[in-house]
Amino acid sequence: MQQSLDIARETLFAPAGIGESELEQVFSRLMAPSVDTADLYFQSSRQESWVLEDGIVKQGSHNIDQGVGVRAISGEKTGFAYSDDIVMPALLEASSAARAIARGGQSGSLKAWHQGRGLGLYAPMDPLETMSAEQKIALLREVDAEARRQDPRVEQVIVSLSGLHDVVLVADSDGRLNADVRPLVRLNVTVLVAQNGRRENGSSGGGGRYGYEYFLEDGRALGYAREAARQALVNLEAVDAPAGTMPVVLGPGWPGVLLHEAIGHGLEGDFNRKGTSAFSGRIGERVASEYCTVVDDGTLANRRGSLNIDDEGEQTQCTTLIENGILRGYMQDRMNARLMKMQSTGNGRRESYAHLPMPRMTNTYMLNGPHDPAEIIRSVDRGLYAVNFGGGQVDITSGKFVFSASEAYLIENGKVTRPVKGATLIGNGPDVLTRVSMVGNDMALDSGIGVCGKDGQSVPVGVGQPTLKVDALTVGGTS
Amino acid sequence: MAETLIKNTTGTLPGESELTLIVEQVLDEARRQGASDAEAAVSVGTGLSVQVRQGEVDTVEHQRDRSLAVAVYFGLRQGTASSADFSPASIRATVEAACAIARHTSEDPAQGLADPDRLARDIPELDMYHPWALDADRAITLALEAERVALGADPRITNSDGAGVSSNSGIRVYGNSRGFIGGVRSTRHGINCMVIASDDQGMQRDYWYTVNRVPGELEPAEDVGRKAAANVLRRLGSRRLGTRKVPVVFQASMARGLLGQFVGAVRGGSLYRKASFLLDQLGQPVFADWVTLTERPHLSRALGSAPFDHEGVATRQRDLVAGGVLQGYVLDSYSARKLGMETTGNAGGVHNLLLHPGDKDLDGLLAEMGTGLLVTEMMGQGVNMVTGDYSRGAAGFWVEGGEIAYPVQEITVAGNMKTMLRNMRAAGNDVDIRGAIHSGSILVDEMTVAGE
Numbered sequence: 005m006q007q008s009l010d011i012a013r014e015t016l017f018a019p020a021g022i023g024e025s026e027l028e029q030v031f032s033r034l035m036a037p038s039v040d041t042a043d044l045y046f047q048s049s050r051q052e053s054w055v056l057e058d059g060i061v062k063q064g065s066h067n068i069d070q071g072v073g074v075r076a077i078s079g080e081k082t083g084f085a086y087s088d089d090i091v092m093p094a095l096l097e098a099s100s101a102a103r104a105i106a107r108g109g110q111s112g113s114l115k116a117w118h119q120g121r122g123l124g125l126y127a128p129m130d131p132l133e134t135m136s137a138e139q140k141i142a143l144l145r146e147v148d149a150e151a152r153r154q155d156p157r158v159e160q161v162i163v164s165l166s167g168l169h170d171v172v173l174v175a176d177s178d179g180r181l182n183a184d185v186r187p188l189v190r191l192n193v194t195v196l197v198a199q200n201g202r203r204e205n206g207s208s209g210g211g212g213r214y215g216y217e218y219f220l221e222d223g224r225a226l227g228y229a230r231e232a233a234r235q236a237l238v239n240l241e242a243v244d245a246p247a248g249t250m251p252v253v254l255g256p257g258w259p260g261v262l263l264h265e266a267i268g269h270g271l272e273g274d275f276n277r278k279g280t281s282a283f284s285g286r287i288g289e290r291v292a293s294e295y296c297t298v299v300d301d302g303t304l305a306n307r308r309g310s311l312n313i314d315d316e317g318e319q320t321q322c323t324t325l326i327e328n329g330i331l332r333g334y335m336q337d338r339m340n341a342r343l344m345k346m347q348s349t350g351n352g353r354r355e356s357y358a359h360l361p362m363p364r365m366t367n368t369y370m371l372n373g374p375h376d377p378a379e380i381i382r383s384v385d386r387g388l389y390a391v392n393f394g395g396g397q398v399d400i401t402s403g404k405f406v407f408s409a410s411e412a413y414l415i416e417n418g419k420v421t422r423p424v425k426g427a428t429l430i431g432n433g434p435d436v437l438t439r440v441s442m443v444g445n446d447m448a449l450d451s452g453i454g455v456c457g458k459d460g461q462s463v464p465v466g467v468g469q470p471t472l473k474v475d476a477l478t479v480g481g482t483s
Numbered sequence: 484m485a486e487t488l489i490k491n492t493t494g495t496l497p498g499e500s501e502l503t504l505i506v507e508q509v510l511d512e513a514r515r516q517g518a519s520d521a522e523a524a525v526s527v528g529t530g531l532s533v534q535v536r537q538g539e540v541d542t543v544e545h546q547r548d549r550s551l552a553v554a555v556y557f558g559l560r561q562g563t564a565s566s567a568d569f570s571p572a573s574i575r576a577t578v579e580a581a582c583a584i585a586r587h588t589s590e591d592p593a594q595g596l597a598d599p600d601r602l603a604r605d606i607p608e609l610d611m612y613h614p615w616a617l618d619a620d621r622a623i624t625l626a627l628e629a630e631r632v633a634l635g636a637d638p639r640i641t642n643s644d645g646a647g648v649s650s651n652s653g654i655r656v657y658g659n660s661r662g663f664i665g666g667v668r669s670t671r672h673g674i675n676c677m678v679i680a681s682d683d684q685g686m687q688r689d690y691w692y693t694v695n696r697v698p699g700e701l702e703p704a705e706d707v708g709r710k711a712a713a714n715v716l717r718r719l720g721s722r723r724l725g726t727r728k729v730p731v732v733f734q735a736s737m738a739r740g741l742l743g744q745f746v747g748a749v750r751g752g753s754l755y756r757k758a759s760f761l762l763d764q765l766g767q768p769v770f771a772d773w774v775t776l777t778e779r780p781h782l783s784r785a786l787g788s789a790p791f792d793h794e795g796v797a798t799r800q801r802d803l804v805a806g807g808v809l810q811g812y813v814l815d816s817y818s819a820r821k822l823g824m825e826t827t828g829n830a831g832g833v834h835n836l837l838l839h840p841g842d843k844d845l846d847g848l849l850a851e852m853g854t855g856l857l858v859t860e861m862m863g864q865g866v867n868m869v870t871g872d873y874s875r876g877a878a879g880f881w882v883e884g885g886e887i888a889y890p891v892q893e894i895t896v897a898g899n900m901k902t903m904l905r906n907m908r909a910a911g912n913d914v915d916i917r918g919a920i921h922s923g924s925i926l927v928d929e930m931t932v933a934g935e
Contacts, residue, residue, distance in 0.1 A: 052584075057756070062591045064584035066564040068577070080536075085545040088567040101545045104619070137587040160756055196758055196869065205758060205869045245874070247897065247933035248726040278536070279642055280679055282686065360542065397862045397876070401644075401679055401688035402721075404893050406863035406876035428865040428874040428895050430933075480865070480874040480895025482931040 005122040005183070005312065012173040012183035016046040016070070020090045024117050027175055029092075030074075034099040035177060038078045038106040041338070043176040045073040045315060046090060047357040052132055053166035056144040073357040074098040077339055078106040086358045120174075120182035122313040123320065125305045126213035128185035130169040134215030140165055143191075143216070143225060150226040151195050154233035157240070159203075160196040161229075165189075167216065174317035182317035187213050188308065188464060190452070191225055195232040199240050206235025206411075210451030212306045228451075235392065235411050238423050245412065245427035245481025251384045252429065252477040253415065255391035256377075257448040260467035263298055264368050264456070265396040265405040266433040267291070271325050271333075272363040272458075273340035273351070275400050282403030282434050283331065292329040292437030295373040295472075299324050300335055302350055302366030308452040309367035309466035316352035316361055323349045325368075326437070337363045355461035365456060369468030373443020377471040380442045382418040388479050389413045389420050390429070403433040428480040436474060444471030496654050497527055499666040505569050506658040509553050512578045514660065518555040518585070520596050521578075522659035524793070525551050525569070530651035533619055535626040536643055543619050546651070555581045559590040593820035596794070601816075601826055602663045603791035603798075610783045611669040615650045615698040622648040625704045629676040632708030637680070637716055644677035644688055646708070650698070663795040671786070672698050676711040682719045689714035694917050696784050714859075717880075721892040724881060724934040730855035730908070731896060731930045732848050734879070735915035737858050738838070738925040742776070744866050744873075744900060746833055746920070749809065751818020753868060760871030760901055764809050771907045772807040773841075780834035787919030793831035801827070803836060838922040840912040845924050848911045850885035852926055857882050858896060871900035877932075894934040903927050 017023065027044070034042045048070040055063040071088040072095060083105035087094035135143070144163045151161040170186040192209035208231035210224065219225040254262060267283070275281035283291070292298070302320030304310050311320045316338050324332045336344070337352030340363055353364035381389065389412065396407030408428045413420045449468035456465040502525045513521035530546035552565040555578065562584030566577045630646035650672045658664035675692035691710035693702035733741055745761075753759035761769060770776075780798035782788050789798050794816055802810050814822070815830035843850075849857060862876030874897040880887045911923035 060589035060591060062561070062588060062594070064562050064588050066562075066577075066580040066584060068564075068566045068568070068573075068580075071567065081540045082542045084542060087547070088549055098545075105540060105543050137583070141587055160758070162756070196756065198757070203757060203762075203869050205867075245897075247895075247931050249933075249935055278644070280644055280686070280688065358546070358548065360544070395864050399688065399862065401686045402878075402892060403685070404862070404876070404878070406865070406895075408863050408865045408874065425870070425872050426865075426867055426874065427897065428863050428876055430862070430876045430893055430895050432893060478893065478895060478933055478935075480876070480897050480931075480933045482874075482897045482899075 005124065008128045008185045009119060009181065009183040011128055011185050012171050015048050015171045016090060016173050020092065026092060030095050030099050031177055033096055034074065034076055034103050036103055036106040039076045039103060040078060041177050042076040043174060043316065045357050046173040047071060047170065049168060049170045050132060051166065051168045053164060054140055054144060056148055056163040059148060061141050061144055071357040074102045075360065076102045076105060080343060081105045082360065084360050117179050117181055120180045120313065120317050121319045122182055122184065123303055125303060125310050125312055126187060129187055129215060131167040131187040131189050131215045132169055134217055140216065143219060147193055147225050147229045150229035151193060151233050154230060155197065155237055157197045157199050157237065158195055158233055159198050162194045164192045172315065174315065176317060180317055182313050184312045187215065189214055189216055189218060191219050191228060193228045193232040195236045197236040197240060202240060204236050204239035206232045206239060208232040208235065209453050212308045212452040213310060214306055238411060242423040242425045244483040245424040246388065246479055246483055247481045249476050249478045251387035252474045252479065253380055253384060253387065253389045254472055256444065256446045256471050257468060258450040259390060259393055260369055260450065260469035261393050261396050261407050263370055263469060264365060264467050265398040265407055266431065266436050267298065267325065268365050268368045269398050270400045270403065270433050271335055273334045273336035273344065274363050276334050277340045277344050281400045287331050287333065289331055290329050291331045291434055292326050293440045294329045295443040296326055296329050296437050296440055297371045298326040298368065300351065300365050300368045304367055307367050307449065307466050308454065308464045311366065314350045314352045315354045316348065318348045318350040318352060320350035320366060335363050335365065337361055353463050355463060359461050362459065364458065364463055365465050367449065367466035367468065369447065369449060370470065372445045372447045372470050375442045375444050377444040377446050380444055380471055380473050381415060381420060383442065383473065384415040385417060387415045389415050398433060404430065405433050406430045424481065430478045430480060436477065439475040440472050441475050442473040446470050496529060496652055499654060499656060499668065502527065502654060502656040502666060503664055505551065506656050506664060509551065509574055509578065510658060510660050512574055513553065513555045516578055516582050518582065519558055520556040520660045521553060522596055523553045524655060524657045526653060526655040528651060528653035530649060531617060531619060531622060532647060532649035533622040533626055534645050534647045535623060535630055536645035538627065540623055541645055551577060553577055553581050555585050556595060557585045559592060559594050560585045560588045561594045562588060593817050596659050596661055597796045597816040597826060599661045601796045602661065603665065603795060606665050606790045607781050609781060609788045609790055611667065611696050611788060613670050613697040614652050615672050617650045625674060629674055629704040629708040632705045633676050633678045633712040636709065636712035639680045639682060639716060639719060640678050640712055641681045642679040644679060646676040649673050657793065657795055659795060665791055665795060667790065670696050672701060674701055674704050674707045676707050678711050678715050680715045680719050684720060687715055687718040687721065689718055694786065696786065718890045721878065721890040723893050724891050724932055726933045728929050728931050730852050731927050732852055732855065732857045733925045733927065734845065734857060734859045735911065735913050735922055735924045737861055738922040739915055739918060739920045740861065741925065742836065742838060742920050742922055745904060746813055746836065747868055749812050751812060751814040751822060754812060755818050755821035758869050760869065765812065767809055768807045769809045770804055770807040770904045774804055774807045774907060775802060775839040776804040776836055777802050777839065778834055778836045782835050785835045785916065787833065787835040789834050792828045796826050796828040796830065798828040798834055833919055836920045838910050840914050840923045841910045843909065843911055845911050845913050848909055848924050848926050849882050851909055852882060853885055854883050856932055857887065866900065873898050873900050873903065894932055896930050896932055898930040
């Protein structure tokens with residue numbers, strides 16, 4: 005962590021000549037007797053993306069952004085201002101604006117600066133520099149060729165490669181300084197296929213907090229190409245999806261978007277403090293079958309949803325949300341934890357310095373259960389087997405959630421039979437997991453593709469689960 | 484009630500001439516670094532937003548955003564870069580980054596600036612800039628008013644997700660190396676409120692919002708609160724439905740989304756990639772024969788107005804669909820060249836696309852439907868743009884004999900977009916203009932509803 009703090013000071017403080025005495029000056033402007041806590045979030049991020057289409061690399065972009073967000077909290081009130089210029093006059097002006105939510109004069113209570121705790125889950129490096137431009141382009145071309153090699157019905161291949169180098173430093177009114185250098189890479193492939201006038205698409209991808217070499221290891225990138233083509237070709241054969249309520253078996257990995265929507269958002273601290281979640285006040289109650297244990301874990305090495313520290317400078321942790329079916333805990337940021345007299349769980353996250361932090365998920369997944377996945381399929385007389393999904397959405401107040409299958413099959417007499425078209429599944433968060441009657445022993449995490457949106461802010465997240473069976477879920481097909 | 488002392492307003496914007504100068508610096512720098520062509524957009528936005536909840540201030544946010552985006556061309560190769568820093572050193576570095584990318588991209592015959600004869604010459608004044616002398620105290624007072632009315636409307640309204648007031652001003656200047664330079668100044672203000680009602684079956688939430696370029700044209704805060712309350716109360720007691728095939732009315736705000744999906748299918752990017760369910764449909768009937776969709780980019784004060792598009796191309800009024808027949812596509816220069824066509828001035832999207840309304844209001848549409856589903860909320864993505872397959876989560880009301888019978892939830896609505904557009908039977912006159920697509924409610928014959 006010392007290395008991250010050194011990098012962050014060099015990147016964020018040195019150009020503006022900011023040191024501890026300048027920080028003290030800012031905090032003495034920011035603090036008032038009725039301000040409970042305040043923090044500064046310094047950020048510098050550099051992002052690139054390359055896109056291949058029609059067999060050529062036709063687009064590339066490069067983006068630099070930096071700035072500082074200034075927040076003052078007084079009870080349940082938050083004052084917030086930010087500047088995309090990290091210089092002392094802008095910091096002081098933003099501090100005056102942010103503290104205006106609180107009345108009263110100056111107060112000078114400042115504690116000695118000290119470094120906060122953090123994890124070392126990924127290397128503090130710049131992923132954009134881990135490959136030359138020539139190598140990045142060669143990688144895109146290889147992925148394109150691999151996808152086209154799969155089948156003559158492949159018509160169009162779109163490959164994108166992106167990298168982010170994010171340096172953050174959090175200084176708070178407790179005198180804590182903490183920093184994180186966060187690499188993030190992503191590769192995505194979309195394949196369009198056509199046969200007798202019918203067209204379909206498939207897509208695949210992955211990534212994490214690595215350098216770009218991650219995509220070359222174990223032939224990962226080429227694997228995404230084959231997977232995208234395979235999905236598109238399966239969809240060419242798909243018949244209309246069924247409509248109605250039936251048993252649904254969800255495959256391992258990314259179908260864990262079920263957990264993210266059905267229970268994850270509803271267990272975020274802000275909604276529960278406000279009493280607006282369908283899970284409010286239900287800790288200790290049964291909300292799932294005995295086979296279900298679900299955690300939110302920000303501490304997995306190199307995962308897309310992992311963080312050494314959250315965006316409030318708190319070390320991330322593994323939080324048990326549901327244990328053997330019983331609701332155990334919420335995900336908290338500092339403000340909501342304080343107001344609920346709980347502890348932060350290291351889930352305070354924000355899209356950037358220009359956004360306020362709030363409780364957000366990291367990597368949310370269900371632990372293994374006792375069942376053999378083949379046995380789970382065999383147990384279904386007539387139902388749906390869904391192995392891949394697009395996105396989902398939830399209304400945390402009514403508890404209703406959806407997630408949309410992009411690859412699914414009918415199960416007939418205990419066997420997986422025909423592929424069916426994509427369909428949206430809809431259910432009720434507080435009771436869907438009580439209908440989970442079987443949980444497999446094949447837990448997998450997704451490949452590193454998740455983006456979660458809340459209040460207009462996007463953050464990278466992960467999900468995962470073993471194969472599982474929901475006895476009754478509504479499938480939104482047409483037949 | 485208000486516990487704030489902030490007196491500063493949303494801040495002032497730089498002048499158009501100041502940003503024009505920056506655009507010129509960027510274009511000069513690109514030329515200096517050897518680019519054969521370049522284009523740049525510089526924008527600055529400033530805003531204030533407050534959120535209150537349960538009669539207290541929740542957040543007060545001051546926004547100020549800047550961005551500079553540049554695209555450079557070396558013949559038929561392109562590179563782009565962006566930054567939030569307008570300093571000369573940053574301009575140089577940003578142009579360098581774009582040039583470095585252009586050295587590695589491939590030659591693409593469709594690449595390049597908009598054709599010079601399509602660039603806007605006369606820039607119409609569209610009256611889009613109406614700053615609001617709003618300080619945080621006043622914003623908080625308005626938000627509290629909206630929430631107070633909503634919370635006081637009925638004892639079953641037990642909680643609040645809060646009410647908010649926001650005011651944003653922005654200026655964007657675009658220029659390119661063929662001599663075009665133009666700026667647009669605009670404002671956008673809003674009031675919103677979301678409340679929660681509960682009964683023995685659980686909680687429901689719903690909301691209302693108003694948004695306008697002109698502060699005086701916003702709905703009064705108490706009306707926002709009253710409508711939020713009415714919306715949430717009527718959802719209490721929601722039931723599920725059995726699986727069935729029925730006609731569906733998409734309430735205006737949802738109908739706008741449906742038309743947005745149609746626009747996605749006739750957008751150049753979807754067409755040249757052949758990732759659209761409306762390939763090769765130009766001149767063909769894609770909607771029911773009564774449907775006309777007109778794009779009106781020069782409407783005074785409207786949210787989707789634009790004197791020129793993101794490439795400087797003149798925008799103009801046109802029928803996208805007339806008598807149900809597709810009259811054109813939604814193209815920028817790049818996708819137009821890929822398709823062997825001309826740009827339609829839609830770099831950045833459609834501008835005030837209006838579905839010509841019918842003569843009935845929503846109640847009239849429900850009467851015409853007779854028995855079926857009124858959809859007031861949709862969840863999830865659930866639209867396959869390649870095939871048109873449509874399957875989304877929904878909530879709304881079961882309608883019998885033209886009258887609302889009871890609220891419904893936890894159901895899906897499914898069909899195929901191609902059939903849905905052809906099966907549109909009527910549009911209401913309850914036109915919702917809170918965005919770039921303007922539409923009343925839409926009645927669609929027979930869709931599959933899945934539930935219990």
